[in-house]
Amino acid sequence: MKTLTAQMSSDGSAWRLYVVLYGVPDWPTFRWERTAPVPTVAERRRALAALGYEVAPGVVWTWTEDSQVPEDDSTAVVLIAAVTVRERDGGAA
Numbered sequence: 001m002k003t004l005t006a007q008m009s010s011d012g013s014a015w016r017l018y019v020v021l022y023g024v025p026d027w028p029t030f031r032w033e034r035t036a037p038v039p040t041v042a043e044r045r046r047a048l049a050a051l052g053y054e055v056a057p058g059v060v061w062t063w064t065e066d067s068q069v070p071e072d073d074s075t076a077v078v079l080i081a082a083v084t085v086r087e088r089d090g091g092a093a
Contacts, residue, residue, distance in 0.1 A: 001086050003056050006048060008039065008081040011068055015039050017047050019085060028052065044083075053085040 008017040015038065018029040030047035032039050039047070041061065048054060061083045068075040 003084045003086050004053070006053060006055075006083050006085045008044060008061075009078060010035065010038075011076055011078045017044060017051075019048075019051060019053055038079075048085060049088060052088055054088045056084040056086050059084045 005020045006017060007020060008015060010016070012035060014034060015032045016029055017031075017039070018027045021027050028051040030051060032043070032047075044061070045055065061081045064080045064082070066078045066080060067073050068078055
């Protein structure tokens, strides 16, 4: 079964989760209208399911830290979580 990458990010504003689909202009996206707390794994699983995806078996979320301006480490931090996903059986994706 084909796998894709889902990412969740925040730069201090609301958290959003999206599935990366290369060559597609509008990626499936879910947005939490809060800045804290970080969405739980269960919330992320439900959001992915609403988008038609599920976390691939045996995979865990990984976290990366970046800067809003990558060449300037004094700018605000952007937190990015990523996980491998696959389409759910009967999913809309």
